[in-house]
Amino acid sequence: MRELAELEALLLAAHARGDRAALVACYSEAGDLLESAGQIDAACFVRTQAYVLALEAGDRATAARMYAVLVRHGREM
Amino acid sequence: MKPENFATLARVLEPVNSARGLPNAFYTDPALHEEEKKRLFAKGWPAIGFGKDVPEPGDAKPVSFLGIPLLLVRGRDGTLRVFQNVCRHRGMILVDEPIRLKGVIRCPYHAWCYELDGALRATPHVGGAGHNTHPDIDRSALGLFEVRSAVFMDIVFVNISGDAPEFRVYAADLIARAEAFADAKLFHGGPDSSFSLEVKTNWKLAAENYLESYHLPWVHPGLNSYSRLEDHYNVVEETFAGQGTLAYTPGFGPNGERFSRFPGLSPKWDKGAEYPTFFPNVLFGFQNDHCYAILIEPVAHDRTIERVEIYYASEEMTGAGFAAMREKNAAMWKSIFIEDIGVVEGMQRGRWAPAFDGGKFSPVMDPCTHAFHHWVASHFADA
Numbered sequence: 001m002r003e004l005a006e007l008e009a010l011l012l013a014a015h016a017r018g019d020r021a022a023l024v025a026c027y028s029e030a031g032d033l034l035e036s037a038g039q040i041d042a043a044c045f046v047r048t049q050a051y052v053l054a055l056e057a058g059d060r061a062t063a064a065r066m067y068a069v070l071v072r073h074g075r076e077m
Numbered sequence: 078m079k080p081e082n083f084a085t086l087a088r089v090l091e092p093v094n095s096a097r098g099l100p101n102a103f104y105t106d107p108a109l110h111e112e113e114k115k116r117l118f119a120k121g122w123p124a125i126g127f128g129k130d131v132p133e134p135g136d137a138k139p140v141s142f143l144g145i146p147l148l149l150v151r152g153r154d155g156t157l158r159v160f161q162n163v164c165r166h167r168g169m170i171l172v173d174e175p176i177r178l179k180g181v182i183r184c185p186y187h188a189w190c191y192e193l194d195g196a197l198r199a200t201p202h203v204g205g206a207g208h209n210t211h212p213d214i215d216r217s218a219l220g221l222f223e224v225r226s227a228v229f230m231d232i233v234f235v236n237i238s239g240d241a242p243e244f245r246v247y248a249a250d251l252i253a254r255a256e257a258f259a260d261a262k263l264f265h266g267g268p269d270s271s272f273s274l275e276v277k278t279n280w281k282l283a284a285e286n287y288l289e290s291y292h293l294p295w296v297h298p299g300l301n302s303y304s305r306l307e308d309h310y311n312v313v314e315e316t317f318a319g320q321g322t323l324a325y326t327p328g329f330g331p332n333g334e335r336f337s338r339f340p341g342l343s344p345k346w347d348k349g350a351e352y353p354t355f356f357p358n359v360l361f362g363f364q365n366d367h368c369y370a371i372l373i374e375p376v377a378h379d380r381t382i383e384r385v386e387i388y389y390a391s392e393e394m395t396g397a398g399f400a401a402m403r404e405k406n407a408a409m410w411k412s413i414f415i416e417d418i419g420v421v422e423g424m425q426r427g428r429w430a431p432a433f434d435g436g437k438f439s440p441v442m443d444p445c446t447h448a449f450h451h452w453v454a455s456h457f458a459d460a
Contacts, residue, residue, distance in 0.1 A: 044207030051209075052188050052201050058179030070209060077210050 004033060020057045024050050028062065031069070044075045051076075085435060089454035093447040098435030099454065104279040104428040110378035114143045116456040117357050119237040122244055124359045124372050125149075127386055128157055128231040129265045135178040135193065139170070142235075143375065147224060148172055149233060150182075152193040159235050161222040164189055165197065171221075182221075195221035230255070231263050231388065232359060232370050250314040251355050257341035258363050263388040264395045266367075266403045270387035272411055276418055278425040280358065280375035281453065283383055286421050287352065287360045287371070288449055290320040291442035297416050311445050312353065318445035319353035325364055329402040336366035336402065339390040354445075356452050366390065367406065371414075379425055383414065 002010075007030045014022035027050035034043035051066035070076035085100040102109050117123075125142045131151040138149045139162050148162035148171060162171050164184040171182055171191070181190040181198050190199035197216040204211035225236040227244030229252070234244055241247055252259045265271075276283060286292065290309035293300050308324035325348055327335060339346075342365055350364040360371035367389050374382040387407055389395060394403070427433060438447050 041207050045202070048201045048207055048209055052183065052190055052199055055181045055190050055199060056179070056183040063180075075207055075209050 002029065002033075004030065007033070020053050021059070024053045024057065024059060024062055027053065028066065031066075040073060044070060044073050048075070086454045086457055089435065089450050090458070093438050093444050094440045096438060096447055096450070098438065098446075099281070099450050100435050101428040101430075101433055103453070104282065104425060105378065107378045110279075110375070112457075113375075113453075117453065118143055118375075120241060120456075121357060122227065122234040122236050122241060122247055123357055124232045124234050124355075124370075125159070126233045126372070127265075127370075128228050128233060129386065130175075130233075131157060133177065136175070137172050137178055137182065137193075138175040139172045145237065146170055147235070148221075150178075150193050156194075157226065157228055157233065158193075158195065159224040159226040159233065160195055161224060163222070165219040165221070166200075191221050195223050197221075230258065230261075230361075230368070230370065231265070231386075232372070234359075248316055248355065251317045251353060254312065254314065254317070254351070254353060255361075255363060256343060256346075257339060258368055261339050261341070261390070263368070264390065264392050266387050266389055266395055266407070269400065269404045270389075270407050272385050272407065274383045274385075274411075274414055274418065275376075276381045276383060276421055277379060278381055278421040279378055279428070280373050280381045281449070282421045282424045283373050283381050283417075284354050284356075284358065284360065285446050285449060286417050286424075288318055288320070288354050288445040289443055290322075291439065292420065296420055297413055300413070312351065313444055313448045317353040317355045318448040319351065319361075320445065321349060321351040323349055325350035327364065327366060327406075329405050334402065336394050336399065336406075337390050338365045339368075354449065356449065362410075367394075369410065385410065385414065 007026050011023065011026045014026060027046045031043045031047035031050060034046065047066050047069055051063055051070060054063035054066060067076055085097065088097040089099055125140050125147060126149055130138045131149045134151050134153045134155060136151045140147045140149060146162040148160045150158050150160065152158060163169065164171055164186065166184065166187055166189050169184055169186040171184055181192055183190050188201050189197065192198050197219045199209065200214055200216065201209055203209060203214050225239050227234045229244065229248065245252060290306060294306050305324065308322050309320050312319055312321055329335065346365040353361050355361065358373040360373065362369040367387055369385060369387040372384040374384065376382055
């Protein structure tokens with residue numbers, strides 16, 4: 001698993017080139033990293049980012065996965 | 078409205094033999110143009126675009142109509158819907174340019190997400206970072222504002238006020254007149270069958286010029302050979318008026334080849350064609366081998382865009398084998414509509430003549446123009 005700092009750099013680069021698929025992947029990975037560190041609020045923040053971008057991209061599988069996690073943490077309905 | 082205009086409107090409502098046309102202010106006064114938006118456009122069924130503008134599921138096209146930001150969206154189920162193009166959160170414009178959406182409509186500001194049917198799907202961080210719900214955010218009540226719409230002959234009509242009769246009820250007289258055209262499968266001719274003209278005139282003058290055949294021998298001398306004035310007749314109904322001809326004899330190929338004919342047409346259309354203006358802003362052309370619609374977009378009280386789209390009766394007519402004939406057909410119509418620009422712009426300049434009293438109609442040649450004036454004036458009867 002990558003470090004957060006590395007993911008942040010990748011996120012900035014993905015934002016710069018408008019690469020939604022990379023954004024979804026990075027935010028999703030950051031969510032796993034933060035949850036494993038017990039940082040639930042931060043994890044839900046980045047998973048929300050991944051969720052919304054996946055919805056926009058029509059990436060139903062990822063959107064459903066993010067949604068399920070957010071619901072589990074009481075952040076979606 | 079000023080008292081002098083009110084008095085003149087009473088004359089517009091008289092029979093064509095004694096009536097005068099709409100007063101100058103209806104063409105020159107920006108305040109009256111604003112009033113027309115409410116009285117003529119918001120309450121009726123004006124057209125804002127074409128189904129071909131959003132041909133595939135997920136296609137979205139923003140349209141500014143009378144200053145109202147609208148959004149045409151083709152749903153995953155193929156249904157075309159029209160929304161006000163704003164997010165329910167901060168009123169941000171949702172879509173700025175035509176796009177094929179793969180997923181939801183995401184507001185570019187705070188990323189509220191809407192399904193293509195307008196339902197609010199996601200409200201990221203609305204309850205704080207990472208908290209996407211809040212007791213006071215009822216998504217079910219915060220969908221996009223949908224505008225009543227109807228698609229007829231691939232034209233997208235809207236009823237902004239939301240209280241007009243259903244389109245097919247409102248337009249029943251036009252639909253009956255269109256006969257088999259009304260339910261025909263239409264095939265747009267492609268890029269060579271689409272063009273726009275920007276005209277320095279009031280939108281009504283563009284419609285009025287289309288309403289009568291009186292000007293044909295003078296403005297369109299080229300039509301004399303196959304569309305003579307004496308072959309024309311007038312049709313006046315509640316929601317439309319216009320001219321018909323008994324001598325439609327097209328031939329677009331080098332040896333008189335023709336486009337295929339629409340199926341199910343009655344014998345009336347063998348040599349007949351009709352050109353109704355559906356009030357307020359669609360000018361139709363019904364011919365047995367092609368039809369077209371001109372969408373009149375009122376940009377300002379003295380500026381109008383005419384958007385022309387030409388359709389054929391079969392997919393074969395849209396192919397490369399008929400490209401030369403389609404181009405010839407589109408060029409013919411374009412040249413005719415360009416010939417009209419001089420007179421519609423000239424009438425607009427003429428509306429600054431203070432003594433002009435709306436004009437004296439020919440009882441024989443101008444009943445359609447008068448019907449349109451009457452329709453406009455009747456919507457101001459309580460002004």
